[in-house]
Amino acid sequence: MDALPEELHLLPATRRALLHRIASAQSGGRAPSLTAAVARGGAVVWEGARTSVDGHGPDGNVQYRIGSITKTFTAVLVMRLRDEGLLSLADPVEKHLPGTGAGEVTVAQLLSHTGGLAAETPGEWWERSSAALRPELADVLGEEPFRFEPGRRHHYSNPGYTLLGSLVEALRGRPWEEALRAEVLEPLGLNRTTVQPQAPHAGGWAVHPWADVMLPEPAEDLGLMAPAGQLWSTARDLARFGQFLIHGDDRVLGAATVAEMAVAASPPEPGMADHGYGLGLQLVQSGDRRFAGHSGSLPGFVAGLWVSAADDVSAVVLANCTSGLPAATVAAELLHLVAEAEPPIPAPWKPFAEADPVALEVCGPWYWGTAAHAVRLRSDGHLELGPVAAQGRAARFRPQPDGNWLGLSGYYAGETLRAVRRADGTVSHLDLGSFVFTRQPYDPEAPVPGGVDPQGWRGIG
Structure with missing residues (x-):
């Protein structure tokens, strides 16, 4: 970070405030470890971590499981297909994935969780059980996949993103993870974001609610459910991914498309008045700021990623505990700290190169x-x-x-x-x-609808 332009360096007081916030979160949330990062101006400008992973202090390069933040990556793949003209967001899934039993749902409804599909798979807790129990899409959707009429309301659905992953595979002719690596991760340089863990990585833990003891959580391969929550990543990679969600990258998605993803496509879930959902992005009004991003969790891990386009800031928090630490809330607080303490320095004004x-x-x-x-x-x-x-x-x-x-x-x-x-x-x-x-109020020389009174402007006689 020493090579950063001067205007991107954070002040010592801001860095101290960020460190204090994650230290309080790790201690109060009783997480075995926590890592965090903040990026702005296209670069990671701060990293912080607390306690240890395998006996060593974690940093922004240590992998944690990111759970449902994976959904945003899957949504990026789907939007690429749309931008290439291979599908329309209004297409029913049946057009590309025949015979699923959920074919009337549109691509847009799956992206925004308005397809009416169940929140979870039938059977046992899929996040903590073998993928061998769900070898086919029929095992993910079940005999009664719908809970609501499609398009009527927001209802978060993990099976819906499994369908989107299968849609990517059908149109690309290769596995979801291969498409993700070639089309998103490699172009963006996210080399520490992977389907399977790569050292150094944190282990997942359950912390006893009433005693300071821990229990290791199983690290299941999610199989068909991978597009909904499989990925491992680092605070450094995700902070940079957050910058992509602000600025876009023409090698992956242009700025107009990433901005489209952050527009509310569904109303909030009842009882969550400050939330909405775009196309693969959760939306939050936090004070006077509007954040886009995603939270994530799997047994043993919690994660939060938020971006503020207006402030050009992204913030990430990752921890290896099943519950207790509100990672998404802490990430939002880190973003607020930087945005309020150090507002972005405006780019210099430049004149038109060739006036039109x-x-x-x-x-x-x-x-x-x-x-x-x-x-x-x-x-x-x-x-x-x-x-x-x-x-x-x-x-x-x-x-x-x-x-x-x-x-x-x-x-x-x-x-x-x-x-x-x-x-x-x-x-x-x-x-x-x-x-x-018109150039004048109700200009009589312009074709104003309804016409203009020929007597013109006047006072009261």
Whole structure:
């Protein structure tokens, strides 16, 4: 971390606060060991750990089992298939995996846990039993796979992600773990994220609730359930994966797709008012910050990964205990500590390399009725439309080959902004999803819907 740019180095007081938080968590949660990391600006900027693994102090390179954080990796594979045009999120599973008994569920519903499938597999506790008990998808889904009508509500489903893993295998023609290694882990340099543990790694422990003694937990291979929770990883790898979930990487998924994954695709589970779920990502409103990420657990391990795109920070906590330590909560607190103590330093302003004279024509003030708005042209070629007053609809727009702009955010996401021209080529008005923006409030020379009173503006006689 010594090679980091100066603006990425954390202050000593921040590092001390992070260490104090994980030390308190490990002690209070009675975890045999804990490791944590924070990344921002594309780099890991802090690591911390408490107690030992196999007699040695753990660090950001020691593997722990990450449980359901595996689901986010599986979702990345599915979104790659979508971006390549090999499937649509609206496709029923039956189109690609015939005969499962859950074929009416769509890919999007599986990703967002709205398919109505059971939370767990039939039979005994799958996380602590042999994969040999579930050799086929039918053994994972059971004779009655549904608990709710598909699309009606959020209901977390481990079998649903097993289906997604099998979907990846069907369309790629190779095992899920091979696709994951080649398409995600290797391009991102996550060399310490693996399906099976590789030394150095922590052992999983159950800590007695009323005595300071421990019991080793079995480390089962999950078989078909692997896409829902199999992976082992490190705090260092996951912190860097968190940065990918903020910025994207065109070798894996572009920035627009990872941002799409972090948009709520389902309402919260009843009783969890501050939570929602995107496409493979849990969403949390934590104070005035919005986090995306995932929690994870398997017998002997707990894990938490959160990212804040607005702060460009990702935080990870991993521990080797079955329960007692709220890893996801602690990870969120680490993120808050860095974001509040050391807000990101803004990138330097840079002018447009080649100013676009067409776009310049639409810059400046416009009026929707009597509401004043401003259009700004940024150096990346995007337009920003926003109200001059404190309240109103704002959005960013990306230029399109046809000369129009596509809405990227807010109310106008997906809508087209057009500069409508007069016969002489000058801009008459802006059309945005049927809304007319004019250079003057209710400009009589523009085609304002409903027309403009010919007497014009006046006071009360």
